[in-house]
Amino acid sequence: MNANLRTDTSSAQRIFWSALDDQAQAQTLERPAQTVAEQTRRTVAALIEEVRSGGLEALRAITQRLDGAAPVSFEVGEDAFAAAEAAIDPALKQAMVEAAARITAFHKAGMAKPYAVETAPGVVCERMIRPIGRVGLYVPAGSAPLPSTALMLGVPAQLAGCREVVLCTPPRKDGSADPAVLVAARLTGVGRVFVLGGAQAIAAMAYGAGPVPACDKLFGPGNSYVTEAKQQVAQSGAAAIDMPAGPSEVLVIADAGANADFVAADLLSQAEHGPDSQVLLLSDDAGLLDRVEAALATQLAALPRADIARRALSASRLVQVESLEQAFAISNRYAPEHLILALREPRVWLPKVEAAGSVFLGDYTPEALGDYCSGTNHVLPTSGAARAYSGVSVASFQNFVSVQSASAAGLLAIGPSAVTLAEAERLEAHANAVRLRLQEAAR
Amino acid sequence: MNANLRTDTSSAQRIFWSALDDQAQAQTLERPAQTVAEQTRRTVAALIEEVRSGGLEALRAITQRLDGAAPVSFEVGEDAFAAAEAAIDPALKQAMVEAAARITAFHKAGMAKPYAVETAPGVVCERMIRPIGRVGLYVPAGSAPLPSTALMLGVPAQLAGCREVVLCTPPRKDGSADPAVLVAARLTGVGRVFVLGGAQAIAAMAYGAGPVPACDKLFGPGNSYVTEAKQQVAQSGAAAIDMPAGPSEVLVIADAGANADFVAADLLSQAEHGPDSQVLLLSDDAGLLDRVEAALATQLAALPRADIARRALSASRLVQVESLEQAFAISNRYAPEHLILALREPRVWLPKVEAAGSVFLGDYTPEALGDYCSGTNHVLPTSGAARAYSGVSVASFQNFVSVQSASAAGLLAIGPSAVTLAEAERLEAHANAVRLRLQEAAR
Known part of the structure; x- marks a missing residue:
């Protein structure tokens, strides 16, 4: 089989790594184009300015214009929280409670501690830890609301002890917030929730507008407008942000013994996030790549979001490598947000991982576990940012202040x-x- | 004494806090204007583009143009390192060795550790720690070279275990690097040093140019061009940066028992950094403010950098507060880079500090100790960024990767x-x- 040619059985490109020259290898690892259009930049800058100067009236006007529904009050009241509790499926509530408990257990165990060192007789240097005073969480609801993101941001904010935790999430068609997001917010002690989305929510949390207070740092994923707005408010010094965010991505390293159905399912669960998601599979076994390609076609046909996934797959690659060593070199260069090691001895290989957001070991650890409830955070660096950024943790919500005394x-x-x-x-x-x-x- | 009026005995404004309305209070805490001129933005963007497209030739042309001296080789060779060792005062070398040892002791004690938690039976979540692969350190030499900054950046990079540590520092008039900076770089195991300054150095370290390799993250202070260049390369995703940087600043809280000469000396040691530095003194004792004002005038007259300090003082304020509680509320709102507690019981007051870069306790802990050799880092958040950013630490040079295994x-x-x-x-x-x-x- 000539693996350098695109095949038509799936939309993903099939590639034999060692047959590529340097330029083609670099192209293989390129993310789908993410240059922010000048138009997006200007639209976002104008929205931010509108919110800064117009306050509450601007929030109303923009929300009416973009979401088609301006809520009477942007702030979610007690009655809405109570209604949300009553509305959601008890099994969903239970799943959120359990997920929050595991996220809490993992994040709490990693919290930094204050310390002191006598660096010379009579000279004591210390590190104090202080919660960031007021933080703003953004929980998107593009194709669907994401209560899991409320847990991933709310839990570490609560553990850090931030004085005020504010959350914005876009309105549904009727102007109300998603009940599961509200329940998740309450589970993690979020103080105030506003039904407000997009760049206007980021602007409001950065500068303060209407009932939304100005926050010191903003967190959370979002579409390209939200991401651009976060960059702009960070650049202007109005608020810090958690990290630059881009489309979600996964890289899977699989050996001959990997389960092709599992691998295909993992690739698809990333691909369904959005048409700009990217998935990469690296294997030293041509047979495994063949089997995954076949499984992709079968599973894709049954997916409700098949269209989105198919578009994402078209930017994705199934790469045959000479060896697993080569696979890890490629992965470290790519620095994926999610890295799945579908290997017989994943722990033996783990030390080779130099840069990645979160790593999933073996056949029974699909990315979806980390996305929801293993305990790790799912707000992770994308687009190669994992080379120099880490996922959200309690430290993301803290300041470390040095102290000296002679x-x-x-x-x-x-x-x-x-x-x-x-x-x-x-x-x-x-x-x-x-x-x-x-x-x-x-x- | 009407403390609301400017007095002419020193250039610093004298203010009685409680006599001000909200707007005047806000103005009192405003930093000197730091809006980056559109001209600076464009100049820097052009320099970055010139370096990206022109490589080595561009570095030569720019350095010739801006520094008046293009070195034959940008990279410092072994002979230059050896000459630097021979050239510097042994007392200076010894001071650097001792400072590096204390910086190492403090930073090492605060290093995060990997950990693992079983969040459910059969589900293990872990945090691995990996050094950022290649880091770029910038050591400025505007009015004078800063070997101490080489120590402050080199030590944590070495502790983190970064694969490659690169350092850029501007050429002196003869095109060579400052010997003390070279010795400091070698002391901390910096691999390669380039005699290259300004926005062109930042561009080279972000994108790779000539002999300078592209780095994953850039660190260090600099003038407004360096700072703007760091912002631009971070915004474009080319490299991460340590933090947004601005002019240096100190806030002193002093009680009636404080030593006015010490306080004046601390204010001046901040003011001499640059004309845009800002110093604030808060005291509940009018007599102390009077004595500091007098001491400022006396000490200022004897300073070689009196002109710079006088200009910085003109943007500075001596503020009389009702109580120390009020002083801490003001300080937390301002979030100073350096906070000196010239108090009889500084430890009793320390828990009130919510946001600051580094804190100095009592009469015998001048800021200069932390700047050089107490052990803490002097690369700290300015311009109120201490509300949501922390100073440089070993963690600044590390990635935290989560791992899960079910x-x-x-x-x-x-x-x-x-x-x-x-x-x-x-x-x-x-x-x-x-x-x-x-x-x-x-x-």
Whole structure:
């Protein structure tokens, strides 16, 4: 089989890695084009300006215009929370309670602790931890509302102890919020929920508008307008953001023993997120690639979101590699958001992973477990950002403040070094601030 | 004394906080204007584009144009490192060695550890820690070279274990690098040093140009061109950056018992950084403010960088507050880069600090200690960014990767929850990826 040619049995490209030259290899790992159109930039900048200057009236006008429904009150009241509790399926509530418990267990165990070190006799350096004061969570509801995202952001915010946690989520057709999102918000102690979506929600949480307070940091995924709005408010210094966000993606490394049906299902569960999602499968076994290709076709036919998945698959690749070592080199270069190791000995290979958002080991750990309820966070770096960004954790909601304290003896011990360094940098006032104290301490 | 009027004995404004209305209070806490001029934005964008498209030739042309000296080789060779070792004062070398040891001790003690939690029987969630592969450090040399910054960035990069650490620092008039910066770089194991400054250095480290490799994340302070270049490469996704940077600043809270000479020296050591530096003094004691004002005038007269400091002081304020509680409320609102607690019982007050970059306790802990050698990092969030950003630490050079592993039993335990949540979000392929495995696991 000539694996360099596209095959038509599935929409994904079939590639033999070692047959490609450098340029073709680079192209294979390119994400679908994500350059933000100048038009999007301008639209978002205009929306942000409209919200900043227009406040509540602007939020009403924009929501009416874009969502077709302006709620009487953007803030969700107690009656709506109560109605949501009554409305949702008890099995869904139970699944959310269990997921929240596991997310809490995992995130809590990883929380940083304050510490102190005596770096010289009489000199103590410390790290204090403080919650970020006011945080804004965005829970999208593009093709469907995502209560799981409310859990993934609400749990670490609660563990960090943020003074005020605000959540925005787009209105449904009738102007109300999704009940499952409201229940998830309440489960994690989110203080105030606003039925507000898109770039206007990001602008409101960054600058404050109408009832929405200005937040110090904004979190959460969203469409290209939300993402661009987050970038713009971060760039202007109005609010920090969790990370740059792009379309979701998965890379699977599978060996000859992998279950082709499972692998195909994992590729499709990523592909159904959106037409710009990307999936990559790397295997050293041509037979496995053949079987996955066949399984993709079969499973795709049965999916309600087959159209979206088929479009995503067209940007995706099934790559035959020389060896698993080569697969890990490719994966580290790509730095996927999700990395599935469908290998017989995934733990043996794990040390080779240098850059990825979240890793899934073996046949019984589909990405969907991490998306919902294993305990890890599903807000993860995309588009190769995993080379230098990490997923959301409790630390994302905290400030780490260093503290130092020198006694007179401590100053006498390290002060002369500081004077020498300050003089080398020609910062005379720095040297003077130490010298004055050295004189006093030496008395 | 009418404290609301500017006085002429020093250039700093004297203010009585409670006499101000909301707007005047907000104005008092405003940083000197930092809006990046459109001209700066365009200049920087053009420089970045020139470096991206022109590579080595562009670096030569730009350096010749802006620094007046294009080095034969941008990369510092072994002979230059050896010459630097021979050239610097042994006392300076010794001070750097000691500072590096204390910075190492403090940073190492705060390093995060990998961990694992069984979140359900058969479901293990973990956090792995990986160094960011290739990092770029920028060490400015505007009014003077800053070897201390090389230590502050090099030590945590080394502790993190980054595969490649690259450092850029501007050329001196003769095209060479500052010897102390070279020695500091070698002390901390920096691999390659390039004599290259400004936005062109940031562009080279973000995209790769000439001998400078493309880096995953860029660190370090710099002038407004460097800062703007970091923002632009971060925005484009070319490289992550440590934090948005602005002019340096200090806020001092002093009580009646504070030493006015010390306080004045601290204010001046911040003010000498640059004309856009800002210093704020808050005290509940008018007498202390009077004494500091007098000490400022005396000390200022003796400073070599008096002109810079005088300009910075003109944007600065001596604020009389009703109480120390009020001082801490103001400080938390301002979120200073450096916070000095010149108080009789600084530890008692420390819990009130909500947002600051680094805190200095008591009379014998001048900011200069933290700038150089107490052990804490001096690359800190400015311009109020301390509300949602932290100073550089080892974690700044690491990626945190989550890992999950479910056995068949683990999947049976939590898989049904995942299916319920996926169905609620109408993500059928997600549900399917779990269901297929539930069938297999139940066999």
